[in-house]
Amino acid sequence: MLSFKKGAEHEVHRQLNRHSDIPLYQQIEQIIKEKILQGEWPAGTKIPSQRKLASIFQVNRSTVTAALDELTAQGFLEGNRGGGTKVANQTWSQLTAGPPLDWTSYVRSGIHRPNSMTVQEINRQEFTEGIIRLGTGELAPELLPYQQMEEILRRAPSDRLMLGYEEAKGSRYTREVLAEHLGRKGVRVSADSILIVSGALQALQLISIGLLKRRAVVLAEKPSYLYSLHVFQSMDMRLCGLPMDGGGLDPSVIPAVKKRHGADLLYTIPSFHNPTGKLMSENRKRELIQMSKRLSLPVIEDDAYGDLRLDGPPSSPLKAMDREGSILYVSTLSKTVSPGLRIGWVAGPEPVIERLADIKMQTDYGSSSLSQWVAAKWLSSGLYDENLSWIKGELRRRRDEALRCLETYCRGIARWEKPSGGFYIWVTFLKPLSLSALFEQALQKNILINPGTLYDKEAKYSIRLSYSYASLPELRYGILTIAELAGKLM
Amino acid sequence: MLSFKKGAEHEVHRQLNRHSDIPLYQQIEQIIKEKILQGEWPAGTKIPSQRKLASIFQVNRSTVTAALDELTAQGFLEGNRGGGTKVANQTWSQLTAGPPLDWTSYVRSGIHRPNSMTVQEINRQEFTEGIIRLGTGELAPELLPYQQMEEILRRAPSDRLMLGYEEAKGSRYTREVLAEHLGRKGVRVSADSILIVSGALQALQLISIGLLKRRAVVLAEKPSYLYSLHVFQSMDMRLCGLPMDGGGLDPSVIPAVKKRHGADLLYTIPSFHNPTGKLMSENRKRELIQMSKRLSLPVIEDDAYGDLRLDGPPSSPLKAMDREGSILYVSTLSKTVSPGLRIGWVAGPEPVIERLADIKMQTDYGSSSLSQWVAAKWLSSGLYDENLSWIKGELRRRRDEALRCLETYCRGIARWEKPSGGFYIWVTFLKPLSLSALFEQALQKNILINPGTLYDKEAKYSIRLSYSYASLPELRYGILTIAELAGKLM
Structure with missing residues (x-):
């Protein structure tokens, strides 16, 4: 029916x-x-x-x-x-x-799998009025730069705006701006080696149908945001988890995993990992690059949160260390400017970028030229850096408040680590409890949480707490309520 | 290597x-x-x-x-x-x-097939300076509304602009505007039954991975633009051709085709078909609807060119006759406003639209909200109709010039029909000739043509002539040169 x-x-x-x-x-x-x-x-x-x-x-x-x-x-x-x-x-x-x-x-x-029931439920509840979104991986509306965007639309000279189809890799103007932007992070690529995509998720979609065979094996941190998607699984590919510790994923286990399960690609979020907030240590980055070379294992680096370092100096992407072209670098404006723009990019070996560009043309004939144009204006005008520093300040306040609340309400019933950037705190309860009961009971109190099982089937006692969306009072009320509910459920 | x-x-x-x-x-x-x-x-x-x-x-x-x-x-x-x-x-x-x-x-x-070598060559040559594009299926740069777009960006109140993620089906504001736009063509759907996509091609992509099994059979006119894509074939689906005559595709042959090859879906461009320019007759439309019901065969109607009727009253979409929800209607702003916007839409039964929306979220998290906002401004302001009537005037001049040149230079060596709308004239040479030689020799004279074999492997003596891109002098020089080259090759 x-x-x-x-x-x-x-x-x-x-x-x-x-x-x-x-x-x-x-x-x-x-x-x-x-x-x-x-x-x-x-x-x-x-x-x-x-x-x-x-x-x-x-x-x-x-x-x-x-x-x-x-x-x-x-x-x-x-x-x-x-x-x-x-x-x-x-x-x-x-x-x-x-x-x-x-x-x-x-x-x-x-062929393509539907979103899981939990994800569909979350997607729907997010539009419920008055809901407190404690798990949402996006900037709160008040952190989105409406005023600057209006300025750009009203003032920017539109001489570079293109209304026809763009080149397969995307607007050359925007790619040149992106090459400079990447250069400032130590990622040295030319505009020829950059593909503009409609957000980082589309990059994964193109990699899935463009570079892998059916039944290919993709390694990823465990937990990982990747398990909440079906981008690889829908094409009959398998995901295989890699353990993490304080320094991020541990490359030393890769040879054994590869031997046992095979490994065609490794997906990682080295900076401010989703959902754990971890930052990969410099040593680990070097080890991972070496391991990738040793095993001839291509790496997708998802750097969506890389610019959002809240403490200390900016974190440097893996790609900045890559001299052999074994890393496909993916990033986006969704977490720093506006998800609605739907602008992301992939940088890597030119023939690989060309293959992905060809598939992109066959999928949607390229990304919105209007969005590409606006993205270039953001990145080339200084507005990006200005806005970023403001957003980081706001995120820092929210993170610190979330940590204070955790300390006050959750000490003794859960553990967590302080993230040095990004959006997330991974909270693990110290005793078994029913996550689905917690989810339902929280929802009854108008609080939406993201259960850990979305990111790792075995993370039955964890949740992804996001401080990017909820306001300070919402964080306080939300964390207090979750603590009370969890206390009763444990 | x-x-x-x-x-x-x-x-x-x-x-x-x-x-x-x-x-x-x-x-x-x-x-x-x-x-x-x-x-x-x-x-x-x-x-x-x-x-x-x-x-x-x-x-x-x-x-x-x-x-x-x-x-x-x-x-x-x-x-x-x-x-x-x-x-x-x-x-x-x-x-x-x-x-x-x-x-x-x-x-x-x-998994996804690369574009054919010919398509790749055409895509590349289109960016060669000074090339005359006689086959390109897009509006010439001088027909793109740069001035009006600037006006919209500078003047439109941005109260409805959204920088966050949109709902899964796309901006509700834009979908409401689209529902009205469709209503004016006799297509009665509510905003709930509309999905906004990044151009019509993406709709096909979503249908391919969202509604069909591997080895499904898709019927389509022969020739058809669909054969130049790999959107279904890359997912192991098969295309099966339906013959056309002056009234468009002939629905009476469908039962036999279905019996022999199977049939899971029918794809058609009833109005100003790509590449033949044909308009399906009203009788044929009724027959097709009946046949679709009789055989329980869903139909995708691609109405990208429907608004571009150059002679006579507007053509009405198949979807306007559909009372059982057996038609998935697809259209776009790419052929009438701007391909760079990458805005198209699908209208159909609500549960089907919901399934496609879920896949769209998993593919790219929705289309550019900036483009969606601009699309709503175009369609709700009267600007769309104003611009359309201007574009139709320009296309009419170009079509008439192309027909005059064909009459002058190609009479006796080729046949064609006068299209009553859209972008294309399907020109078939009367004697065998090598299309690849014609393609190469034309290219040496800086003329790019689209060989008929892209649209039908057996159309070895046809080309798709487009009058939407080349200027009047280019059409004259181009058609004269093609006539001379073809004359020598036949």
């Missing part, structure tokens, strides 16, 4: 006209009838439950019942025996013979 | 300093050495030929030879026996044992 994704029903959020002469139940009837008649809800679609509909339209359940009864009497809806109400196979649409078109099998059988 | 894509070598286009005291050969040596030392050209990379390098740097071949000899003597380059020169496996990088990292196998073995 064709059904909505769990929780997706809130999309039916038309406004009813409460001052109209037409009774509310008839208005609801009309809205649903239109959806059916327009083919938006084809025959067989399981409609949202009465409880859900009542909540969506903000009416009594009896109003919904009246509307559904009417639609059932008219032959638009049917069923109700346990399986819920579904759109009927109307006789008026059956002038030609044949079963109704079965979209369900299409929706269910596509 | 790791090598560049054919023709991609022009990317090494650094400027030499001709006023420097450092001899040119040393400057070239330095540039190449840097690329090697930075890992942009890893060990094993086959470098461009001496002839190519001489042309890239605009120097004598002997200057290149001197630079390469020097680099070979220093151990940076090696080889030359037939296989060309490649980057050596430098001893200084061999402090750790192990073979050099073999990117080649990665570049060659990825």
Whole structure:
């Protein structure tokens, strides 16, 4: 049966006209009838439950019942025996013979895996009003540079703006600006070796379909953000975890892992790792480069958080040490300027970049030229650095507050480490507890957390705490509440 | 051996300093050495030929030879026996044992197919200065609305601009504007049933990985633009051609085709088909809808050119007749406003749209919010219609000129039909000739054509002539020259 994704029903959020002469139940009837008649809800679609509909339209359940009864009497809806109400196979649409078109099998059988139920639930809850987002990996709206962006749009000379298709690797102007930007971090590449992508996730998507065979093995830190995605798994590739300690992932175990499971690629977030916040030590970086060479193992370095060092000098990317071209470097403006821009980049050996550019052209014909143009303005004007230093100040305040709250409310029931940059604190409870109960109970108190199991199936007692989104009072209330709930659950 | 894509070598286009005291050969040596030392050209990379390098740097071949000899003597380059020169496996990088990292196998073995050599060659040649593009499926730069875009960026109130992540289906504001836009064409869908994508090609990509199984069969007109892509084939799906006549594709043959080859989806461009320019007749549209219902066969309608009717009243989309939700409607701003915006949309049954939205989130986390915001401004301000009517006037002039030139120069050697909209005229030569020879000889005269074989392997004597890009004098010179060359080749 064709059904909505769990929780997706809130999309039916038309406004009813409460001052109209037409009774509310008839208005609801009309809205649903239109959806059916327009083919938006084809025959067989399981409609949202009465409880859900009542909540969506903000009416009594009896109003919904009246509307559904009417639609059932008219032959638009049917069923109700346990399986819920579904759109009927109307006789008026059956002038030609044949079963109704079965979209369900299409929706269910596509190659790419759906997001996990937890991720879908989180994605949905994030749009709930008044929710406190303690796990969200993005900058809070008040940290997004609306004013500077308006300035750029209104003032920047648009001589370099391109409305046609860009070159396969992206705007040359933007790539030249990016080459300079990377040069300032010690990453020496020319514009020819840079591909502009629509955010770092797309880079992984292109690498997955462009450079790997089915059943390839990708190594990654454990835990890792990568396990919450299906970018490699959907193409039948396997992920294999590498242990971490205080210095980041331990390269010395790679030969044994490779021998046992195979290894075609290594994915790492050396700076302010997602979700643990760890920074790879300089020694470890050197060891990893050596190991990559020794084993002929290409490395994807995800440097999305690299510029967000909150204590001490800037951290240097792995790629700055790479002289053999064994590292594909990926970064983005999403964590420092605006995720809505959807601008990221990949830097690496030129023939590899060309292969990825060819696939990118076949996937979406390149990234928004408007976004590319704006990205170049950000990076070339000094605005990026100015904004970055402000954002780092704000993040530092939030991190310090989160750490203070953890110290106050969670000492004795959990452990964590102080991150020196990025967005995340990895909090592990000291005694077993049900993470799903914690998730649900927190949600009832309007707090959204990211369970550790998204990042490592075995991290059953950890959560990813993010200080990038919640405000200081939200952090205080949120951490206190989580501590209380966890205390009871342990 | 790791090598560049054919023709991609022009990317090494650094400027030499001709006023420097450092001899040119040393400057070239330095540039190449840097690329090697930075890992942009890893060990094993086959470098461009001496002839190519001489042309890239605009120097004598002997200057290149001197630079390469020097680099070979220093151990940076090696080889030359037939296989060309490649980057050596430098001893200084061999402090750790192990073979050099073999990117080649990665570049060659990825799941997604590379673009065909012809498409790659066309993509490259399109950036050659002074080339006349007779096959390009995009608006000429002078038809792109730079002035209006600047106005929007400078003047539009940015209250609806979003810098954070958008909802999974895209900006609600833009989807509401799109729902109205579609309503004006008779396509009645709500914002909930619309997904915003980064151009129409991405919609196909999402459908491919989101709704179909491996080995699924996709029916499409023959010829079709779809055969020039690998969006379905790369996922092991098969394309199967449907014949066309004056009224577009003939739905009556579908049952037999389905029986013989299977059929999981039908892809069609009913309005101003790419590459034939045909408009499906109203009767055929009704027949296709009926057939889709009878066979439970979902249809993707690609309406990229639908607004570009040059003669007569606007053509109505298939989707306007769809009451059962069997049609997934795809369109874009690329052919009417700006391809650089990368904004397209899919409209269809809500649960299908939700599935595609989930995959889109997993692929690139949504389209540029800046582009989505600008798209809404275009469509809601009246600017879209105003600009469209201007573009149609320009296209009409170009089409009429192209038809006049065909009449004058090609009568007796080719046949074609007058398109009533869109960008294309499908020209078929009356006698056999070598298309690849025509392509090459035209290129020598600085004219780029799109061979029919890109759209149908059997269309060995046809070309797709586009009047959207070339200017009137270019159309005249181009068509005359093609006629002369073809006359000699036949």
